[in-house]
Amino acid sequence: MSAVHTPIGGHVPVAGGLATGGLKYAERIGAEVIQVFVGNPRGWAMPGGKPEEDARLRESGVPVFVHANYLINPGSPNPETLEKSLAAIRHALRRGHQIGAGGVVIHTGSSVSQSYEQAMRQIHERLLPVLEEIGEDGPPLLLEPMAGQSNMLCATVQQLGPYFEALEHHPKLGVCLDTCHAWAAGHDLTAPGGVKETMDALVATVGPGRLKLIHANDSKDPCGSCRDRHENIGAGHIGEAPFAELLRHPAAAGVPFVIETPGRDPEPHRKDIETLKRLRDASRTA
Template sequence: MSAADRPVGGHVPVAGGPATGGLKYADQIGAEVVQIFVSNPRGWALPDGRPDEDEKLRAGGVPVFVHANYLINVGSPTPETLEKSLASIRHALRRGHAVGAGGVVIHTGSSVTQSRDDAIRQVHERLLPVLEEIPDDGPALLLEPMAGQQNMLCATVDQLGPYFDALEHHPKLGVCLDTCHAWAAGHDLTAEKGVHETLNLLLETVGPGRLKLVHANDSKDPCGSGRDRHENIGAGLIGESPFAALFHHPATEGVPFIIETPGRAPEPHRRDIETLKRLRDTPPGS
C-alpha cells in the first residue's frame, strides 16, 4: 500500500494565510494532506481570500480539503439560520475552488423544532440548487454525520440514506466519516467486525465511491454516548486497532485521513500522524 493510496494529514492553522501558515504546519507534523478553515468556524463572516496565498496552496503539492463553519444547519426551521447556512456553504465552495480543494465538509445538521421529514424536504429544496452550482472542476460537498445528539438528521451511517435521496445522489455529493462521531452515534468500531460492518453499511447506504474523507479521531467517551470529544490516536476508547482496520478496508482506497485531535503544538499531532502512518503501512495480521 503506497502513501498515495490513503494519505494521512491534519487540520492545520492558517495564520498568515492558508499557504504560509498551513503548509508550514503540515511540514512540521509530517502531513501528506491538509484540511483548513476558510472562515471563522464559529461565526458567519465570509472573508475574501488572498490570491497569492491561494496560488501558493494550489502549487504546494499537498492535497487540500476545506471544513465549513460549525454553525451551518440546512435543517434549521429558522429562516435567518437557513439563509446564513446556505451563504456559508456557497462561500466555502468558492474558496475551496480557489485553493484547489478536493472537498468541502459540512455537518449534516439538525431538525431542531421541526419534523425530520420537513427538515429533509428543506434540504432537498434549498441545498440541491447549491450542488447544481458547483463547476465540474469544483470541490465535492462532503456530508459529515454527527455524534447523535438530539434531532440530528444524520448520526449513524444508514441515516445518510434519506439525505442522499433528498439530494438526488448528486454527482458532487460525498461523505466525510468522522470516527469519533460514528463511535459516539453507536457504531462499535472495537467489535470484532465493527469497522467492516460500519463501512459495508455505508457502502450499502450511499453506494461505492462516495466516501471521500475520513476524520481520524479517537474518543474520550464510550460508544453510543452521543458525546463528540476527540482524543489522540490510541489514547482514547477506540484505540489503535480500528484505525488499522479502516486503512485495510477496500472502501478507503484512495481516501485521505485527517486528524482533528487535541494539542496546540505540533508534537501531539506529529505523533498521531506517525501512528496512523504506521498502522497504514503495516500489513494486516503482522
C-alpha cells in the same frame, strides 16, 4: 493489499496566511494532506482569499480539504439561520474551488424544532440547488454525519440514505466519515468485525466511491455516548486497532485520513500522524 497510497495528515491552523501558516504547520507535523478553515469556524463572516496564498496552496502539491463553519445547519427552521447557512456553504465551495480543494465538509445538521420530514424537504428544496451550482471542476460537498445528539438529521452511516435521497444522489455529493462521531452514534468499531460492518454499511447506503475523506479521531467517551469529544489516536476508547482495520478496508483505499485531535502544540499531532502512518505501513505487509 491495494498499492493505492492513502495520504495521512491533519487539520492545520492558518495564522499568517492560508498557505504560509498552513503549509508550515503541515511540515512540522508530517502531514501529507491538510484540512483548513476559510473563515472563522464559529462566525458567519465570509472573507475573500489572497490570490498569492491561494496560488501557493494550489501549487504546493499538498492535497487540501475545506471544513465549513460549525454554525451551518441546512435543516434549521429559522429562516435567518437557513439563509446564512446556504450563503456560508456557497462561500466555502467558492473558496474551495479557488484553492483547488478535494472537497468541502459540512455537518449534516439538526431539525431543531421542526419535524425530521420537514427538515429533509427543506434540504431537498434549498440545498439541492447549491449542488447544482457547482461547476464540473468544483469540489464536491462532503456530508459529515454527527455524533447523535438530539434532533440530529444524520448520525449513523445508514442515516445517510435519506439525506442522499433528498439530494437525489447528486454527483457532487460525497461523505466525510468521522470515527469519533461514528463511535459516539453507536458504531462499535472495537467489536469483532465492527469496522468492516460499518464500512460495508456505508458503501451499501450511499454507493461505492462516495467516501472522500476520513476524520481520524479517537474518543474520550464510550460507544453510543452521543458525545463528540475527540482524543488522540490510541489514547481513547477506540484505540489503535480499529484504525488499522479501517486502513485495510477496500472502501478506504486512497481516501485521505485527517486528524482533528486535541492539542495546540504540534507535537501531539505529529505523534498521531506518525501512529497512523505506522498502521498504514503495517497494513501494506499484512
